[in-house]
Amino acid sequence: MERKGSNQSHEEFPMNGQGEYSYAQNSNHQRLTADVTKHIIREAMLEMLDLETVLHNSSNVIRIADLGCSVGPNTFFTVQNFIDTVNLKSQSQGHGLDSLEFQVYFNDHVGNDFNTLFKSLPEDKQYYAAAVPGSFHGRLFPESSIHVFNSTYALHWLSRVPREIVDKNSPAYNKGKIFYIDEDKEVTKAYSAQFKRDFESFLNSRALEIVPGGIMSLTFLCVPPDTKNAFQVLSNIMGDVLVEMANKDLISHELVDSFNIPIYTPASKEVIELIQKNGKFEIEKSEFLYRLIDTKRLPDAQKTCMSRRAWSEGLFKKHFEEGIVDEFFIQYEKQLAEQLTTLFPVSDQNYKDLxxxxxMKRTLV
Amino acid sequence: MERKGSNQSHEEFPMNGQGEYSYAQNSNHQRLTADVTKHIIREAMLEMLDLETVLHNSSNVIRIADLGCSVGPNTFFTVQNFIDTVNLKSQSQGHGLDSLEFQVYFNDHVGNDFNTLFKSLPEDKQYYAAAVPGSFHGRLFPESSIHVFNSTYALHWLSRVPREIVDKNSPAYNKGKIFYIDEDKEVTKAYSAQFKRDFESFLNSRALEIVPGGIMSLTFLCVPPDTKNAFQVLSNIMGDVLVEMANKDLISHELVDSFNIPIYTPASKEVIELIQKNGKFEIEKSEFLYRLIDTKRLPDAQKTCMSRRAWSEGLFKKHFEEGIVDEFFIQYEKQLAEQLTTLFPVSDQNYKDLxxxxxMKRTLV
Structure with a gap:
């Protein structure tokens, strides 16, 4: 509710809505993850969820919210898995199959293309659909009104670029780069601090909105121990391409210096500590998601470029002239083609970090 | 929920979303009505609403749904009036001002421009906003989940053109016209029967979704006894213009014969009887809305044409070639300029029927 927590300071970074570079056309990675997590989430929920507790004093409505849903179709698969799982649990707890009704809230920024989302809702859906616009770093729902929260590939987005890294007078000023590198402690610290603030604000909002005993499942970019941070590597190549374009006077150095990607990929340890410190949710499962890769297949520069373009093009267009963005992605793909096999040699790494x-479960209060 | 009531047979007739002929730019009539109804609704609600009853067994969340909301801004004024009224009632029943939370559902067809609606949400809104896509002739919400329903200027829309009036073999075949005229009993009967089916289906759906003691306020076109049906007159002039265009070979007669406006303006008596027969709501107020008109001001053909274009252009574009629609409205405005003062002489009628x-209130079950 606006009077309780202002959303004014949250920036929006909508995914591409339609066309060749759309998120819907380029989110295989996300779909794949949904397939991988499906069984883990189902198993955890069957274990944790107690329908008597979460339906306490309310009717037979289970409310599910997917935060950062984009335009589909991944969100529909994800949501269906939760519904199937609740139905399974309901049967095992002796409820009839038809006794429960489901209401599903699809949430994303105000700038998300909800019209497209609505038009692609499954025809045979077994739930009442609703959309909720706004930043999940603030409040979105009334108190104790949601039974299951999900968020897939959204929580690594920060609510804003950390102030310090665009401040020329700060030791964290990120000149000539658009992302953090681990060697630059000040910049990394600024990113990490922003993530901490955002994640705490997220957890506090959800803790109020979820019913006691409610379940929350979060999937996002996060770095296992002793692992090369592929997202970071690929982002810094983007920065190198921009600097190169500035050197050729295609864009100004100042524009590059003031541009930064508002994403942070925390270490898994960082996330677990923040959840524990917050104290409102008990972690039941924390897993790293990997995909085995066919070692005969070389990394694909074009696919990598397309998939990064799907989530990042909006950011670039907001900051740089639109005409330059096509050229940027052409150059980026060239760089990827040159560097990918060296950076991620197939013999070295036969899995992909997802x-x-x-x-987790809301503690009973 | 789709498995309980299919929405497949409902047609969509979205309002114009943006631009010169947009609903937002041409809905003064609606805004005016909202101003007129504001106090009546407030008074009725203060009388009828018992917060102890409607919040029975639930938390402190009041859920309000506006059905057929279009893109704003009228829906925001309407909704705010309900919130202010509930807050007033809450104070008078001894609740604290901050104890209630509000969740507002904006409903309209899937084809409505919800993106525009979301972008124009009031910045200082004191509620959690959500959008719900789908036809209000079917189910939209879980059982017993809504405390206040509103619908302004939407319920006269039928879920479809009555089958009989486009069936060449039916006595109700509406050849050479696009709306009913009272003299044509068969066509009028077909329209009336469709309205009856739709309105019953509406009432039954809402009766399941509203909490016992919940309030529903419906405003729509409806004809007081012994009153000239201005909507009908203006619609039939549209039909005459189309026939004239067909006579000039600008469009085919067949296209005109197969086109009909899916709106019915019931007599007030008809509405009251249907609500009473349905038996799930007790009518607390039924009022006709009038506006006094400055008798020195002649009827304005241009304004009348613009305001009718705002809600009907989509219908025409769906059925006729887009190029012809501009020409149609030019001709329509000419006809209005010729006929309006004769049809609605200023001395005759110094009020406008709104x-x-x-x-009404959901009976306690």
């Missing part, structure tokens, strides 16, 4: 999954 | 308002 992020972290944290399934 | 429709009917019905405020």
């Amino acid at each position: 992020g972290g999954l944290f399934v | 429709g009917g308002l019905f405020v």
Whole structure:
């Protein structure tokens, strides 16, 4: 509710809505993750969820919210898995199959293309659909009104670029780069601090909105111990391409210096500590998601470029002239083609890091 | 929920979303009505609403749904009036001012421009906003989940053109016209029967979704006894213009014969009887809404044309070639300029009929 927590300071970074570079056309990675997490989430929920507790004093409505849903179709698969799981649990707890009704809230920024989302809702959906616009770093729902929260590949987005890294007088000023590198402690610290503030604000909002005993499942980019941070590497190549374009006077150095990607990929340890310190959710599962890679297949520069373009093009267009953005992605793909096999040699790494999954339960209060 | 009531047979007739002929730019009539109904609704609600009853067994969340909300801003004024009224009632029943939370559902067809609606949400809104896509002739919400329903200028829309009036073999075949005229009993009967089916289906759906003691306020076109049906007159002039265009070979007669406006303006008596027969709501207020008109001001053909274009252009574009629609409205405005003062002489009628308002309460079950 606006009077309780202002959303004014949250920036929006909508995914591409339609067309060749759309998120819907380029989110295989996300779909794949949903397939991987499906069984883990189902198993955890069957274990944790107690329908008697979460339906306490309310009717037979289970409310599910997917935060950062984009335009589909991944969100529909994810949501269906929760519904199937609750139905399974309901049967095992002796409820009839038809006794429960489901209401599903699809949340994303105000700038998300909800019209497209609505038009692609499954025809045979077994739930009442609703959309909720706004930043999940603030409040979105009334108190104690949601039974299951999910968020897939959204929580690594920060509510804003950390102030310090665009401040020329700060030791964290991120000149000539658009992301953090671990060697630059000040910049990394600023990113990490912003993530901490955002994640705490997220947890506090959800803790109020979820019913006691409710379940929350979060999947996002996050770095396992002793692992090369592929997202970071690929982001810094983007920065190198921009600097190169500035050197050729295609864009100004100042524009590059003031541009930064508002994403942070925390270490898994960082996430777990923040959840524990917050104290409102008990972690039941925390897993790293990997995908085995066919070692005969070389990394694909074009696919990598397309998939990064799907989530980042909006950011670039907001900051740089639109005409330059096409050229940027052409150059970026060239760089990827040159560097990918060296950076990620197939013999070295036969799995792909898909992020972290944290399934937790609201403590009973 | 789709498995309980299919929405497949409902047609969509979205309002114009943006631009010169947009609903937002041409809905003064609606805004005016909201101003007129504001006090009536407030008074009725203060009388009828018992917060102890409607919040029975639930938390402190009041859920309000506006059905057929279009893109704003009228829906925001309407909703705010309900919130202010509930807060007033809450104070008078001894609740604290901050004890209630509000969740507002904005409903309209899937084809409505919800993106625009979300972008124009009031910045200082004191509620959690959500959008719900789908036809209000079917189910939209879980059982017993809504405390206040509103619908302004939407319920006269039928879920479809009555089958009989486009069936060449039916006695109700509406050849050479696009709306009913009272003299044509068969066509009028077909329209009336469709309205009856739709309104019953509406009432049954809402009766399940509203909490016992919940309030529903409906405003829509509806004809007071012994009154000239201005909507009907203006619609039939549209039909005459189309026939004239067909006579000039600008469009085919067949296209005109197969086109009909899916709106019915019931007599107030008809509405009251249907609500009573349905038996799930007690009518607390039923009022006709009038506006006094400055008798020195002649009827304005241009304004009348613009305001009718705002809600009907989509219908025409769906059925006729887009190029012809501009020409149609030019001709329509000409006809209005010729006929309006004769049809509605200023001395004859110093008020404008704004429709009917019905405020009712879900019977306690």
